[in-house]
Amino acid sequence: xxxxxxxxxxxxxxxxxxxxxxxxxxxxxxxxxxxxxxxxxxxxxxxxxxxxxxxxxxxxxxxxxxxxxxxxxxxxxxxxxxxxxxxxxxxxxxxxxxxxxxxxxxxxxxxxxxxxxxxxxxxxxxxxxxxxxxxxxxxxxxxxxxxxxxxxxxxxxxxxxxxxxxxxxxxxxxxxxxxxxxxxxxxxxxxxxxxxxxxxxxxxxxxxxxxxxxxxxxxxxxxxxxxxxxxxxxxxxxxxxxxxxxxxxxxxxxxxxxxxxxxxxxxxxxxxxxxxxxxxxxxxxxxxxxxxxxxxxxxxxxxxxxxxx
Amino acid sequence: xxxxxxxxxxxxxxxxxxxxxxxxxxxxxxxxxxxxxxxxxxxxxxxxxxxxxxxxxxxxxxxxxxxxxxxxxxxxxxxxxxxxxxxxxxxxxxxxxxxxxxxxxxxxxxxxxxxxxxxxxxxxxxxxxxxxxxxxxxxxxxxxxxxxxxxxxxxxxxxxxxxxxxxxxxxxxxxxxxxxxxxxxxxxxxxxxxxxxxxxxxxxxxxxxxxxxxxxxxxxxxxxxxxxxxxxxxxxxxxxxxxxxxxxxxxxxxxxxxxxxxxxxxxxxxxxxxxxxxxxxxxxxxxxxxxxxxxxxxxxxxxxxxxxxxxxxxxx
Numbered sequence: 001x002x003x004x005x006x007x008x009x010x011x012x013x014x015x016x017x018x019x020x021x022x023x024x025x026x027x028x029x030x031x032x033x034x035x036x037x038x039x040x041x042x043x044x045x046x047x048x049x050x051x052x053x054x055x056x057x058x059x060x061x062x063x064x065x066x067x068x069x070x071x072x073x074x075x076x077x078x079x080x081x082x083x084x085x086x087x088x089x090x091x092x093x094x095x096x097x098x099x100x101x102x103x104x105x106x107x108x109x110x111x112x113x114x115x116x117x118x119x120x121x122x123x124x125x126x127x128x129x130x131x132x133x134x135x136x137x138x139x140x141x142x143x144x145x146x147x148x149x150x151x152x153x154x155x156x157x158x159x160x161x162x163x164x165x166x167x168x169x170x171x172x173x174x175x176x177x178x179x180x181x182x183x184x185x186x187x188x189x190x191x192x193x194x195x196x197x198x199x200x201x202x203x204x205x206x207x208x209x210x211x212x213x214x215x216x217x218x219x220x221x222x223x224x225x226x227x228x229x230x231x232x233x234x235x236x237x238x239x240x241x242x243x244x245x246x247x248x249x250x251x252x253x254x255x256x257x258x259x260x261x262x263x264x265x266x267x268x269x270x271x272x273x274x275x276x277x278x279x280x281x282x283x284x285x286x287x288x289x290x291x292x293x294x295x296x297x298x299x300x301x302x303x304x305x306x307x308x309x
Numbered sequence: 310x311x312x313x314x315x316x317x318x319x320x321x322x323x324x325x326x327x328x329x330x331x332x333x334x335x336x337x338x339x340x341x342x343x344x345x346x347x348x349x350x351x352x353x354x355x356x357x358x359x360x361x362x363x364x365x366x367x368x369x370x371x372x373x374x375x376x377x378x379x380x381x382x383x384x385x386x387x388x389x390x391x392x393x394x395x396x397x398x399x400x401x402x403x404x405x406x407x408x409x410x411x412x413x414x415x416x417x418x419x420x421x422x423x424x425x426x427x428x429x430x431x432x433x434x435x436x437x438x439x440x441x442x443x444x445x446x447x448x449x450x451x452x453x454x455x456x457x458x459x460x461x462x463x464x465x466x467x468x469x470x471x472x473x474x475x476x477x478x479x480x481x482x483x484x485x486x487x488x489x490x491x492x493x494x495x496x497x498x499x500x501x502x503x504x505x506x507x508x509x510x511x512x513x514x515x516x517x518x519x520x521x522x523x524x525x526x527x528x529x530x531x532x533x534x535x536x537x538x539x540x541x542x543x544x545x546x547x548x549x550x551x552x553x554x555x556x557x558x559x560x561x562x563x564x565x566x567x568x569x570x571x572x573x574x575x576x577x578x579x580x581x582x583x584x585x586x587x588x589x590x591x592x593x594x595x596x597x598x599x600x601x602x603x604x605x606x607x608x609x610x611x612x613x614x615x616x617x618x619x620x621x622x623x624x625x
Contacts, residue, residue: 034530035427047424050417051439054498057452058442060464064455076467128349131342138335143346150357151552152613154560156582157606158360160589160598161367164374165359184352187503214341236503243447248590259447273455284446291445292438299437302503302510306545307552307617 061284064277065089072273088274095265095275101253103261110257113175114241117182121237122230125189130222131214132189133196134204144193148307150186163248177249182241188233194304195229196222232301235294239287259283361606367599374593385600396601398576399584402489403559406580407612409493411558414500418550421501422508423535437509444502451567453495457481482569488577495564500557504550511546515539544620551616559609562586581605 012018028037059079064072066084096103132140132147162181163172171177199222207217223230245260262279266272291298336343368385372378389396425436443449456464459480466478481487515538523538540547562582565571569578571587581601589598 033524034528034534036530039531040427043424043427047421047436050421051436054440054443054501057456057498058446058449060455061449061452064452073462075461076471077462077464124348124352128346131339131345135339135342137339137342138332140342143350146353146358149610150353152556153606153609154556154582156560156562156585157602157609158357158364159585160595160602161360161363162356164363164595165355180352181356184349184356186353186357189349214345218345239445263448276451277455280447280449280452284442284449287445287447288438288442291441295434295437298506299510299513302506303514305503305507305549306511306543307548308545 058284061277061280064274065281067274067277069274088278091272092265092275092278096261099261101256105254106256106258106261109175109255110242110244110259113178113244113257114238116175117179117241118234118237120179120183121185121188122233124183125233126192126223126226126230127218129189129192129196130218133193134199134201147186147190147193151190155181155185166249173250173252173255175250175255178241178244178246182237185237185240188236191232191236191301191305192226192229194306195301196226198304199225228297228300231294231297235290235298238290242287243283364599364602364606367596368603370596372595372599374595378596381596385597386604388597389600389604395576395579396581396584399579399581402577402579403561403581403608406489406493406496406561407555407558410496410500410561411555411612414497414558415504415551415554417497418501418505418554419508419547422505422512423539425509426512437506440501441505443498444500444505448567450495450499450564453491453498454482454568457491459483483574485575485577488569488573492561492565492568492578495568496558496561499564500554502553502557504553507546507549507553508543511543512539515542540623544623548617548620551620552613555612555616556609559605559612581608 013022025037032040063079063081065088066081066086068083068085068087071078071082099106131137132144166172166177171180203221204217207221212220243259244257245263246256250256250260262283266276266279367378369380369382370378371381371384421436421440425433425440428436458464458466459478459482461467461470461478463478463481465481466475469475470478479487481491519538519542520534523534528534528537560582561580562585565573565578565580565583566586571579571583573579582605585598585601585605588594588601
């Protein structure tokens with residue numbers, strides 16, 4: 001019986017569709033060593049399933065942003081749009097047009113805060129990262145361990161004293177109250193420092209023999225070589241500042257960022273379900289697009305994000 | 310003889326002098342480096358280190374932002390732990406939430422990154438975006454409010470009704486026992502952030518020669534490869550990812566505020582950070598709020614150090 005099966009098998013392998021399949025399997029055994037086909041398929045299905053779960057809510061935002069009101073309140077709600085409409089966006093723009101402070105002012109605030117915070121963060125963090133990554137000097141070890149410890153707690157823990165300090169030095173209700181803590185965030189510094197340790201020391205030494213100062217080395221050698229790292233920092237800092245509402249730090253209407261203005265529009269409740277999705281779509285599309293463009297830089301930088309000890 | 314005497318008489322002064330000379334020398338030698346570090350160090354001190362110190366000091370006082378804080382020793386802490394039942398609920402909720410979402414999100418980060426790593430480059434880039442996008446999508450998580458909406462137009466209710474699983478809409482956010490599971494789901498959805506990227510990158514930069522050598526040494530399948538080669542050489546990224554996941558799962562508050570409101574039904578969605586915002590942002594009892602902040606701070610640091618210790622032991 002067994003012999004018969006193997007004979008049939010041997011015969012089948014020579015017939016066209018099976019021939020290709022068996023050839024492909026043989027090829028696969030070489031190219032994907034130690035990977036069984038069954039587990040490959042199972043893992044792909046697993047990943048696909050969770051991928052759909054991950055995307056579904058975002059997809060629903062897109063769908064709901066383009067749904068007319070009668071489709072938003074439809075039983076059962078659909079996962080696609082039947083009659084796509086721009087109504088929600090038009091409503092949104094009309095609401096924007098009626099705002100107390102011209103809407104362009106909110107946009108300016110967000111852009112200004114994001115730019116200032118991002119540029120400041122890149123320059124200041126990279127300046128500090130270079131000596132911490134490449135040299136040992138009294139206090140450098142202490143600072144490095146402080147930075148690692150500061151990754152271990154959430155910024156919201158220090159909210160109250162931060163507010164008190166800000167008010168004591170008179171920064172409440174200025175852009176600086178939002179920008180400065182963002183510049184002081186240690187994540188960027190941590191990533192840059194780890195990344196810069198891979199720059200060869202011999203290169204820096206030869207520069208020094210040629211008479212370059214540390215500042216010159218920083219600007220002419222370190223910065224160009226750590227481009228992926230500071231692009232990553234730009235993105236992280238952009239992501240955190242883009243969505244800021246200013247919280248309690250900004251109370252003058254003229255200084256408030258877009259997120260705040262939009263959240264006020266949504267406060268009107270269930271009538272604005274569609275508009276709310278339009279707002280979410282606008283707010284999420286920018287950081288996601290920025291990430292898509294710069295993904296390779298980010299991934300390259302993150303490779304050295306590990307904690308050694 | 311006389312030299313020894315001098316040293317004996319003023320060892321303290323001499324030591325101090327030597328130390329100050331050391332610092333002077335260090336400054337001379339490394340002046341440019343200190344100048345480069347200085348701007349960041351100042352901002353860090355002022356907006357990260359000083360606030361931690363200030364909240365530790367304030368936690369021993371009674372302070373309402375207007376009057377001078379008066380020292381009341383441990384009263385805030387005693388009130389918190391002994392008399393504040395809601396704080397104990399918040400602690401219980403936060404610990405439960407962190408113990409579930411921390412490890413699960415950590416595993417998710419690694420497993421997804423590990424599967425993605427085997428895909429062809431273009432598909433890989435798409436899948437990384439798919440999983441990372443929720444964590445950077447700002448307030449997009451409010452869409453879960455529509456999914457779990459309490460009327461029949463919410464997606465979950467609508468399909469449960471349609472398939473005759475339930476006969477009337479469930480009040481998801483108004484029923485105490487549903488609140489925590491929903492918040493956990495939303496947090497897990499949001500949790501594939503920087504830690505996930507770190508794993509993706511770490512897996513991509515693995516040394517392929519190790520795998521060649523492993524295959525020659527008799528590694529037979531992907532699980533052995535994972536256990537004997539990938540995991541040990543990913544250790545630095547694994548530590549970093551752990552810190553990210555732990556910190557974010559203890560820092561939950563915003564999603565609870567936005568989804569189940571404040572205060573939530575039976576305080577089922579009440580976390581330490583919500584409690585802190587309540588006392589700090591609404592009641593202006595800053596001393597009390599600072600005590601909460603200090604406790605949360607130490608819980609986060611302690612959890613992180615503990616996990617670091619455990620992870621360091623793995624495989625060594």
